[in-house]
Amino acid sequence: MQDEMNSNAEPVMNIPAADVVSGGASAAAPAEVDPAEVAVLAEAEDPGTDPLRLQELATDHPLARPAVAANPAAGPELLEWLGALGDAGVAEALARRAR
Numbered sequence: 001m002q003d004e005m006n007s008n009a010e011p012v013m014n015i016p017a018a019d020v021v022s023g024g025a026s027a028a029a030p031a032e033v034d035p036a037e038v039a040v041l042a043e044a045e046d047p048g049t050d051p052l053r054l055q056e057l058a059t060d061h062p063l064a065r066p067a068v069a070a071n072p073a074a075g076p077e078l079l080e081w082l083g084a085l086g087d088a089g090v091a092e093a094l095a096r097r098a099r
Helices: 002-007 017-022 035-045 051-060 062-070 076-083 088-098
Strands: none
Touching: 035 051, 035 062, 051 062, 051 076, 062 076, 062 088, 076 088
């Protein structure tokens, strides 16, 4: 019964990179986790990441865009650009920021 409930669950967006590495909250099987992607996501969600680096991550790694949008270090121009992309994950992250 528990497995049945978990199989129908929606994947969680903006999962902390540490959870992906340990497999704790990842929807992906451990064999499918790309360590390079984990590193990019960790950097994108780190509030200590330089705003210019966040811009590079958002430009070069579409997967990181929701994490960049949720990052408090992301500047208004970057957030505006991300919002204009029409990405559902980014829109959700921006909505959470506005709360």
